[in-house]
Each structure stands twice: as structure tokens, then as C-alpha cells.
Amino acid sequence: MRFPTSTTLIVTALVSRGFATYAPISTPCPSTSLVRTATGLSDEEEAYRTARKAKADVALVDWLLKTNCGFDTSGELPAVALTSSGGGFRALLAGAGVIRAFDGRDSNVSTSGLYQGLTYHSALSGGSWLLSSIIANDFATISSLMEIWKPNFANGLFSPEGSNATAVFADIDTDIALKQAAGFKGTVADAWSRLLSLQLLPGANYGAGNTLSAITSLSSFVDNEMPYPIITAMNVDLSGTSCIPPSNGSIWEFTPYEFGTWDPEVAAFTPTAYLGTSLSNGIPVSSNCTTNYDNLGFVLGTSSTLLNDPTIGTAGSPDLLLANLCTSTATSNSTSSVDELTLEFKEDIFALLVEIPDVTFTSAADLFATWPNPFYNLSSSPLVSAQENLAMVDGGESGQVNPIFPFLQPARNVSVIIVNDNDGDTAAIYPDGAELYYTYLAASAAGLSRMPFVPSPDVLVAKNMSDSPVFFGCGDVSTATVVWIPNAPLTPAGGVIETAQMQINETQTESMVANGVAVGSQNDSAEWATCLGCAIMEGSGKRLPEDCAACFGKYCFKQ
Numbered sequence: 001m002r003f004p005t006s007t008t009l010i011v012t013a014l015v016s017r018g019f020a021t022y023a024p025i026s027t028p029c030p031s032t033s034l035v036r037t038a039t040g041l042s043d044e045e046e047a048y049r050t051a052r053k054a055k056a057d058v059a060l061v062d063w064l065l066k067t068n069c070g071f072d073t074s075g076e077l078p079a080v081a082l083t084s085s086g087g088g089f090r091a092l093l094a095g096a097g098v099i100r101a102f103d104g105r106d107s108n109v110s111t112s113g114l115y116q117g118l119t120y121h122s123a124l125s126g127g128s129w130l131l132s133s134i135i136a137n138d139f140a141t142i143s144s145l146m147e148i149w150k151p152n153f154a155n156g157l158f159s160p161e162g163s164n165a166t167a168v169f170a171d172i173d174t175d176i177a178l179k180q181a182a183g184f185k186g187t188v189a190d191a192w193s194r195l196l197s198l199q200l201l202p203g204a205n206y207g208a209g210n211t212l213s214a215i216t217s218l219s220s221f222v223d224n225e226m227p228y229p230i231i232t233a234m235n236v237d238l239s240g241t242s243c244i245p246p247s248n249g250s251i252w253e254f255t256p257y258e259f260g261t262w263d264p265e266v267a268a269f270t271p272t273a274y275l276g277t278s279l280s281n282g283i284p285v286s287s288n289c290t291t292n293y294d295n296l297g298f299v300l301g302t303s304s305t306l307l308n309d310p311t312i313g314t315a316g317s318p319d320l321l322l323a324n325l326c327t328s329t330a331t332s333n334s335t336s337s338v339d340e341l342t343l344e345f346k347e348d349i350f351a352l353l354v355e356i357p358d359v360t361f362t363s364a365a366d367l368f369a370t371w372p373n374p375f376y377n378l379s380s381s382p383l384v385s386a387q388e389n390l391a392m393v394d395g396g397e398s399g400q401v402n403p404i405f406p407f408l409q410p411a412r413n414v415s416v417i418i419v420n421d422n423d424g425d426t427a428a429i430y431p432d433g434a435e436l437y438y439t440y441l442a443a444s445a446a447g448l449s450r451m452p453f454v455p456s457p458d459v460l461v462a463k464n465m466s467d468s469p470v471f472f473g474c475g476d477v478s479t480a481t482v483v484w485i486p487n488a489p490l491t492p493a494g495g496v497i498e499t500a501q502m503q504i505n506e507t508q509t510e511s512m513v514a515n516g517v518a519v520g521s522q523n524d525s526a527e528w529a530t531c532l533g534c535a536i537m538e539g540s541g542k543r544l545p546e547d548c549a550a551c552f553g554k555y556c557f558k559q
């Protein structure tokens with residue numbers, strides 16, 4: 001289907017009447033600047049952070065005293081952030097269970113109430129599906145989201161709405177054709193995004209009306225009830241020698257207010273609401289700008305786009321087709337998530353290209369999520385200043401499957417980072433700490449000294465610390481404290497599926513979330529809740545309960 005350009009005017013008119021469209025919209029530019037250098041937080045995030053932190057402190061005091069009345073909760077408390085890792089629907093469901101275990105509205109276990117004490121929540125890939133579903137549904141509880149997820153996940157990503165799949169594919173094709181008619185690329189990443197949106201986001205036309213910037217108008221955001229959300233994706237420089245991001249590749253941050261990266265070779269941010277606008281040297285190239293490009297489904301789809309696999313497959317297989325588009329070789333430890341894709345998954349993706357024929361698929365750039373580059377021709381952003389479009393992939397593709405980098409920025413003043421790791425490193429598809437180690441290496445290389453020392457996974461295995469929570473950075477006030485909570489089989493049904501599994505029956509959805517609740521609360525353990533409190537208060541300089549000494553002996557990593 002091809003629409004004439006004039007169609008976009010009709011779409012704009014329909015949007016003004018409440019029609020949910022995926023296509024970007026042309027609108028007069030604001031008088032304010034659209035690019036700022038990364039010298040600190042935006043005024044908007046700073047205001048949110050401060051207001052949210054004040055609310056979080058009140059909840060944290062309640063929770064700390066519930067777990068152990070020996071905590072000194074006077075004065076200001078540390079800012080606590082949560083990261084939800086990648087790992088497909090496994091990461092979504094295991095991560096959802098951990099959030100449920102922390103959420104005082106949604107569980108009654110030893111850790112319930114800690115969620116209300118968070119200031120920030122970052123996520124990537126499968127974790128970003130979870131975070132987006134929570135925030136787009138106005139900070140909904142996991143148990144209420146499960147009623148939306150269960151039937152959708154049971155149909156499966158590639159069989160949306162079961163018997164109606166053909167009609168759904170036709171609607172998605174229309175969405176992509178309208179985006180193209182508005183002058184933008186529509187790649188397989190857009191089709192992937194629309195399918196994920198259908199499963200996770202509320203509203204008409206498979207959630208097409210959700211944008212990341214519009215989160216700011218939801219009541220839970222206006223009231224500072226939700227931790228400030230951050231979704232990450234990786235940059236790939238298509239003018240370079242590899243289709244895979246290097247281990248020091250730029251990590252893009254998508255937040256309700258801004259998009260950009262702290263990477264010194266870019267070091268710039270732009271308002272999320274105006275993503276899609278063509279800028280040169282920070283100035284709009286025409287009097288009209290673009291809005292609605294920041295479709296939330298496209299953001300979470302970008303964070304999980306990993307079709308840039310350059311490995312050579314057997315003749316006739318989808319691998320070979322990808323290899324033909326993307327011939328360069330990998331240069332980093334970054335292929336872990338790509339390697340996890342099964343042949344069946346790739347075949348399903350290629351079947352989409354038949355079902356959704358308007359998707360363009362002719363060059364290497366079509367393997368990526370395409371975003372017009374807001375930092376084009378910006379001399380202070382030399383890494384990307386020559387690129388009209390940014391090519392983005394899964395936020396975990398550098399090997400860092402936990403989105404920790406946003407919280408190593410001193411401006412966010414995060415003292416405690418709870419890292420819920422649902423990656424699948426072991427043969428049984430549980431994490432072993434490898435990705436946390438990659439983050440430590442990358443942070444060291446980038447000079448991000450807030451990251452505490454993390455050893456390689458073999459050290460954790462040798463100390464019998466690779467399959468249960470570990471605290472990193474104990475006793476060092478110059479770094480954040482990282483509380484690593486790895487997924488583990490704590491219930492009989494366990495908590496794993498392969499990253500590439502895109503269809504999950506209702507029983508399995510429930511059992512994986514239930515296992516996540518057991519992981520978050522360590523089987524509803526009161527001792528664990530106290531120890532988690534000790535980790536949070538460890539660097540605060542305040543008096544700690546006597547029980548903390550045993551906690552640090554058990555959970556702190558010591559070289």
C-alpha cells in the first residue's frame with residue numbers, strides 16, 4: 001500500500017479528533033531550543049527527581065522500620081534506583097515478579113513497600129517491555145497488568161489476536177505505510193514494535209496512541225508516584241566497520257522529557273516530544289517540526305531490536321540473508337543477545353516481511369530502528385554529526401544487559417542501584433554475573449567511577465556467589481552500592497524460558513511471575529529484607545541495626 005504525501009494532512013486532522021496514529025505528525029516548531037549539551041540534568045528531570053525523592057523517602061522510612069526498627073531514618077535518605085534487564089519475555093515476567101514482591105499495593109511479603117521507595121527505574125529490551133507496560137497503564141500493578149498480558153502472550157507475538165492475525169497484520173502494514181508517507185523509514189523494527197505494542201500498551205489501534213513524552217500527563221507522573229523511567233538503546237555507527245555496537249558504544253537514554261547520551265563523543269540531549277524533527281547544528285531545517293515519532297511501542301521496540309546479526313548461516317537460512325545485508329564482523333563482546341536468537345524466531349521475523357509488505361528491507365540500515373538524528377551537523381557531537389539518521393539496536397547488545405550506566409551519572413545522585421538481572425548465561429538460562437562484569441569494564445574504560453568493582457563470573461562461581469544476591473561496593477562511599485538480584489529457580493516451576501520464546505501460556509505467565517516474587521523477596525525472607533535495608537543504608541553514614549554485620553558478611557562481595 002502506498003499513500004500520497006497529502007494523506008499525512010488527513011492523518012493530522014484525524015489525530016486532532018482523537019484518532020490514535022503511529023505516523024509522525026508535522027507541527028510548528030517551538031520557540032525554545034531543541035538541543036542542549038549534556039552538562040547536567042534537564043530542569044524538568046531535576047524537578048521530577050527532587051519531588052519524587054521526597055515521596056520516596058517517606059515510603060522508604062516506613063519500609064525500613066517495618067523490616068527492622070533499628071534503622072536510623074533521620075534526615076535525608078539515599079536515592080534508590082532499580083534496573084530491569086533484557087532477556088525477552090523471560091525478563092519481562094521474572095522482572096514483573098520482583099516488582100510485585102517490592103510493591104506494597106500488590107503483595108504482602110517481607111520486601112513489600114520498597115518499590116514505593118524508588119526514585120528511578122531503568123530498563124532495556126525485555127525489561128523495557130515491562131517498564132513501558134507499567135507506565136503507559138498509569139503505574140499499574142503487576143497483578144492488574146497480568147490480566148492484559150495473559151491472553152496476549154498466550155496468542156504469541158507472531159499470532160496477534162489469534163484468528164484475527166491477518167487483519168492485525170494488514171492494520172500494521174497501514175501504520176507503516178502512513179509513517180513512510182510522512183517521509184520516514186518504516187523498517188522491520190517498526191513492525192516488531194507494533195506487535196509488541198499490541199501485547200503491552202493500552203488504547204485503540206494496538207496502543208498506537210501511546211508516546212513516551214505523553215507519560216508526563218498521566219496522573220501517576222503528575223503526582224510523582226512513579227520512579228522516573230529511563231529506557232536505553234545502543235548506537236551503531238553504520239559508516240564504521242561493524243554492524244554490531246562496540247563495547248564502548250554510545251548508550252542512548254529515552255526518558256519522558258529527553259532523549260540523548262552522556263557519551264562525551266555526543267554529549268547532547270533533545271526533547272523527546274520533538275524526536276523525528278530534522279535538525280542541523282541544533283536548528284530545525286524547516287518551520288515545522290515533528291511530533292508523535294516517540295511512539296512508546298517504537299521506543300521499547302528499538303530497545304529490543306537485534307536483527308543485526310552478522311554471523312554466517314547455512315545456505316537458504318535467514319542468517320544468510322542477514323549476513324548479505326550486514327557483512328562486517330563483530331568487534332566486541334556484544335553478540336550475547338544476538339546469539340540467543342533461534343532459527344524459528346528468525347523465520348517468524350522473515351514471515352513478517354511477507355505479511356507486512358510495506359516494510360523496506362533492502363540495505364543494512366533496514367536491520368536497525370531508524371531515528372532522525374537530532375545531533376546532525378553538531379560539531380560537539382563528532383561521533384554522530386555526519387549521520388542524518390541514527391541506527392539503533394537492543395540496549396543490551398554491547399554485552400551490558402543491565403541498564404546501569406544512567407545511574408553512574410553524578411547528576412542523578414543515585415546511591416543504591418538494585419540490579420535485577422534476568423539474563424540467561426548458564427545452560428539452565430539463569431544469569432551468572434557476566435553482564436554486570438561487562439558493565440564494570442565499560443564503566444572503568446569510560447571513567448564512570450560511581451560503578452563499584454565487579455569480578456569476572458568465574459570468581460563469583462568459585463565463591464558460590466553466582467546464583468543468589470550479592471552487594472558490590474560495600475564500605476566504599478565513593479561508589480554507588482550495587483545490589484545484584486539474579487533470577488534463580490526458587491519455586492518448583494522455575495522462572496525461565498528462552499529469550500527467543502514469543503508465546504507463553506497463561507499457566508507459565510503466572511508461574512514465572514510467582515518465581516519472580518520468590519526471587520525479589522528471597523522466599524518472603526525477613527532476614528533478606530533487613531539485609532536489603534542494610535545495603536540501602538550502608539553508605540549513608542547513619543547508625544545501622546546490629547543485624548547488618550551478619551548481612552554484610554553474607555552478601556557483600558569481598559576480594
Ligand SMILES: *[C@@H]1O[C@H](CO)[C@@H](O)[C@H](O)[C@H]1NC(C)=O
Nearest residue numbers: 009012026027028287288289
Ligand atoms: C505545519 O503544521 C501545521 C499544524 O500542524 C499544519 O497545518 C501544516 O500543514 C504543516 N505544514 C507542513 C508543510 O507540513
Ligand SMILES: *[C@@H]1O[C@H](CO)[C@@H](O)[C@H](O)[C@H]1NC(C)=O
Nearest residue numbers: 076077078079413414415540
Ligand atoms: C544527594 O544525596 C545525598 C543523600 O544520599 C544527599 O545528602 C544530598 O543532598 C543529595 N544531593 C543532591 C544534589 O540532591
Ligand SMILES: *[C@@H]1O[C@H](CO)[C@@H](O)[C@H](O)[C@H]1NC(C)=O
Nearest residue numbers: 104105107108109110112524
Ligand atoms: C501481611 O501478612 C502478615 C503476616 O503474614 C499479616 O499479619 C498482615 O495482616 C498482612 N497484611 C495485609 C495488609 O494483608
Ligand SMILES: *[C@@H]1O[C@H](CO)[C@@H](O)[C@H](O)[C@H]1NC(C)=O
Nearest residue numbers: 155160161162163164165167
Ligand atoms: C477479532 O476481531 C473482532 C472484530 O474486531 C473482535 O470482536 C474479536 O474479539 C477479535 N478476536 C480476537 C481473538 O481478538
Ligand SMILES: *[C@@H]1O[C@H](CO)[C@@H](O)[C@H](O)[C@H]1NC(C)=O
Nearest residue numbers: 246248249263264265445446
Ligand atoms: C571507543 O573505542 C574506540 C576504539 O576501540 C576509540 O577510537 C574511541 O575513541 C572510544 N570512544 C570513547 C568514547 O572512548
Ligand SMILES: *[C@@H]1O[C@H](CO)[C@@H](O)[C@H](O)[C@H]1NC(C)=O
Nearest residue numbers: 279280281282283376377378
Ligand atoms: C551545518 O551547520 C552550519 C551552521 O548552522 C550550516 O551553515 C551548514 O549549512 C550546515 N551543514 C549542513 C550539511 O547541513
Ligand SMILES: *[C@@H]1O[C@H](CO)[C@@H](O)[C@H](O)[C@H]1NC(C)=O
Nearest residue numbers: 246247248331332333441456
Ligand atoms: C571482552 O571481554 C574480556 C573479558 O571477558 C575483556 O578482557 C575484553 O577486553 C573484552 N573485549 C572487548 C572488545 O570489550
Ligand SMILES: *[C@@H]1O[C@H](CO)[C@@H](O)[C@H](O)[C@H]1NC(C)=O
Nearest residue numbers: 463464465466467468469554
Ligand atoms: C552455596 O550457597 C548456598 C546458599 O547461599 C548454600 O546453601 C550452599 O551450601 C553453598 N554451597 C557451598 C559449596 O558453599
Ligand SMILES: *[C@@H]1O[C@H](CO)[C@@H](O)[C@H](O)[C@H]1NC(C)=O
Nearest residue numbers: 468490491492518522523525
Ligand atoms: C526457597 O524455597 C525453595 C523451596 O520452595 C528452596 O528450594 C530454596 O532453597 C529457597 N531459597 C531461598 C533463598 O530461601
Ligand SMILES: *[C@@H]1O[C@H](CO)[C@@H](O)[C@H](O)[C@H]1NC(C)=O
Nearest residue numbers: 497503504505506507508509
Ligand atoms: C504451558 O506451558 C508449559 C511449558 O511449555 C507446559 O509444560 C504446560 O503443559 C502448558 N500448559 C498448558 C495448560 O498448556
